[in-house]
Amino acid sequence: MRELIALAAIGLGSALVLVVIRAMSSRRPGRHTAEFLAELPEPKPAAVDPWAKPWPTPTPEHVRALYIPLRGEDVALTRPYCRMEDTMDLGVIRERRTAAVLATLGVDYPYGYSGDHFKTLATLAAAEVTA
Numbered sequence: 001m002r003e004l005i006a007l008a009a010i011g012l013g014s015a016l017v018l019v020v021i022r023a024m025s026s027r028r029p030g031r032h033t034a035e036f037l038a039e040l041p042e043p044k045p046a047a048v049d050p051w052a053k054p055w056p057t058p059t060p061e062h063v064r065a066l067y068i069p070l071r072g073e074d075v076a077l078t079r080p081y082c083r084m085e086d087t088m089d090l091g092v093i094r095e096r097r098t099a100a101v102l103a104t105l106g107v108d109y110p111y112g113y114s115g116d117h118f119k120t121l122a123t124l125a126a127a128e129v130t131a
Contacts, residue, residue: 029035095111102109112118 029039092113095113099109099111
């Protein structure tokens with residue numbers, strides 16, 4: 001076993017010496033040197049792309065509004081395309097959250113909102129009809 005370890009150490013040492021000698025003999029210029037940059041081929045001209053030209057029509061106002069920086073004295077608190085009252089009814093969510101929190105505390109909180117189905121479900125439950 002000792003002989004094998006000695007032979008392996010000698011073999012690895014000689015391989016390392018050969019790698020160092022080869023690296024020193026075939027010296028290439030560094031990547032950021034003038035000699036290396038002189039060896040590079042001339043760059044090809046960029047291909048003409050029809051999509052690289054700007055679009056011939058003017059940009060719509062709502063798209064330009066996305067890139068205008070917000071200034072407090074010029075704009076409202078929200079942008080005109082992001083009105084929360086048109087997208088969500090937050091009162092319904094608030095009522096449900098309040099009822100859920102109170103239910104965890106053991107308090108029965110009757111709540112309702114426009115368009116709810118509580119009365120319909122209560123009449124079905126009273127009539128013992130399964131939906």
